Amino acid sequence: MTGPDALSFADALAAIGRATGLPQVFHGDKDTYRAGQLARGRPAETVERETGAYTSLAALGDARPSDTVRRVTGRHPKTFEIYVREAAASGAWAPRTP
Numbered sequence: 001m002t003g004p005d006a007l008s009f010a011d012a013l014a015a016i017g018r019a020t021g022l023p024q025v026f027h028g029d030k031d032t033y034r035a036g037q038l039a040r041g042r043p044a045e046t047v048e049r050e051t052g053a054y055t056s057l058a059a060l061g062d063a064r065p066s067d068t069v070r071r072v073t074g075r076h077p078k079t080f081e082i083y084v085r086e087a088a089a090s091g092a093w094a095p096r097t098p
Contacts, residue, residue, distance in 0.1 A: 002064075002065045002066050002068070002069075002077070003065065003069070003077045003078060003079055003080050003083065004065055004076065004077050004079060005065060005079060005080065006064060006065055007080055008026075009026045009028065010026040010028075011080075012080060013025065013026045015080050015081050015084050016084050016088075016093070018081075018084075019081075019084040019085045019087070019088040019093075020084075020088045020093045022093070030051045030054055030055060033050075033051065033054070034047055034048075034051050037050070
């Protein structure tokens with residue numbers, strides 16, 4: 001299922017950055033991402049799972065919006081911009097302490 005707009009990873013991260021006030025950058029290189037995350041001390045298995053998910057998504061190519069949300073719910077889907085603003089307001093990207 002999709003929202004009403006096709007977004008690149010860069011577009012999605014820019015929207016998250018606007019919603020959180022924390023700039024997000026997408027370089028499009030999984031090896032650079034992997035190295036950076038491992039250097040930050042993230043668990044290797046988590047980083048590998050994330051890069052595997054990215055590889056799978058990237059292999060699908062550009063997303064094409066569908067009308068599934070409207071057909072299933074009877075209403076138009078939210079834009080990603082609205083979704084991330086609501087998610088940020090609910091604390092989705094708030095720092096967490098162990």
